[in-house]
Amino acid sequence: MDFTFPAIGIIHSCFKEKFGIPRQPGLAPLATAQLELLPPYNDRDAIDGLDSCSHLWVQFVFHANKREEWKPKVKPPRLGGNKTLGVFATRSPTRPAPIGLSVVKLESIEISNGKILLHLSGVDLLDGTPVLDIKPYVPYVDLVPEATNSLFNAAPRLLPVEFNEQSADFCNDYQNKNNLDLNNLIRQILQQDPRPQYQSEAGRIYGMKLLALNVQWIYPVDTPTSIIVVAIHAITA
Numbered sequence: 001m002d003f004t005f006p007a008i009g010i011i012h013s014c015f016k017e018k019f020g021i022p023r024q025p026g027l028a029p030l031a032t033a034q035l036e037l038l039p040p041y042n043d044r045d046a047i048d049g050l051d052s053c054s055h056l057w058v059q060f061v062f063h064a065n066k067r068e069e070w071k072p073k074v075k076p077p078r079l080g081g082n083k084t085l086g087v088f089a090t091r092s093p094t095r096p097a098p099i100g101l102s103v104v105k106l107e108s109i110e111i112s113n114g115k116i117l118l119h120l121s122g123v124d125l126l127d128g129t130p131v132l133d134i135k136p137y138v139p140y141v142d143l144v145p146e147a148t149n150s151l152f153n154a155a156p157r158l159l160p161v162e163f164n165e166q167s168a169d170f171c172n173d174y175q176n177k178n179n180l181d182l183n184n185l186i187r188q189i190l191q192q193d194p195r196p197q198y199q200s201e202a203g204r205i206y207g208m209k210l211l212a213l214n215v216q217w218i219y220p221v222d223t224p225t226s227i228i229v230v231a232i233h234a235i236t237a
Contacts (some may be wrong), residue, residue, distance in 0.1 A: 008041040010120075011060070014185075015134040016127050018064055020194045020208030020215075023077060023090070023156075025102040026122040028188035030181060033125050034106075035118040035134070042116045051108055055137035056120070060100045060128045070096045077196060085151070103137055115176035140148035160226045161217075167229040182232075186215055190227050195219070209235065 002135055013033035015021045022028045022202040035058065037046070050056075073084040074092040087095060110117040118134070163171065165185065171183035195206055207216040 005132050007038060008133060009035050009037045009131035011035055011125045011128040011129040013123060013125050013133060014211050016209035017154060020189060022124045022189060022192055025104055025124045027192055031123050031183040031189055033120045033123040035120060035131055037116040051052060051109055053136040055103055056106050057135040057137055058102050058104055058131060059133040062098040062100055063130055064126055065093045065098050067094050070094055131187045156192055159193050159224060161187045161190045162226060164228045167232050170232040186229060190217060
């Protein structure tokens with residue numbers, strides 16, 4: 001059976017490319033996005049009561065997944081990229097139906113000039129992501145305190161993140177101009193260690209596009225115990 005679904009919205013996110021996006025929602029609370037509802041779904045009646053919710057479930061499409069064919073076995077990054085698991089035991093974007101599901105915090109709702117924007121935080125969503133549906137998070141059924149997953153039960157190890165002088169100064173200046181704690185946003189993202197775990201080349205410069213910035217960092221030793229942000233630059237057209 002095949003089904004066709006409309007996109008009810010689109011994500012405008014601080015994450016401009018896949019590399020560096022947290023592997024789960026909520027790991028970087030300062031990571032923000034706006035969910036813009038598209039016509040005809042940008043109807044005030046459709047969001048009546050939504051402001052009573054602190055969190056939302058967002059169903060979306062992995063639109064930047066370049067692999068068209070799914071595989072029954074995948075290699076989760078959390079397991080080092082070497083161990084294989086069944087695709088349905090993972091949250092791999094390469095799936096029979098490339099649909100993702102994230103729980104995010106609803107910060108506010110903006111209605112202006114015919115547009116409806118849901119301001120979100122704690123996102124793991126790429127800029128331009130099509131949204132299929134949103135649903136309210138309902139704590140008494142969605143929160144399962146006794147739930148377990150023996151393969152992914154523990155939170156990932158967090159690496160200390162340091163900033164060189166140029167990067168620290170850039171963050172301070174950016175916060176003063178934009179009222180955004182860029183230092184802690186970068187720290188929340190990088191401490192999850194976005195690098196593929198099979199790569200261990202000390203001194204290699206990694207980079208990601210965040211907001212309208214290019215953020216670069218290194219791992220000073222082969223077995224990383226910390227991350228050093230070595231450069232932050234504004235991306236010019």
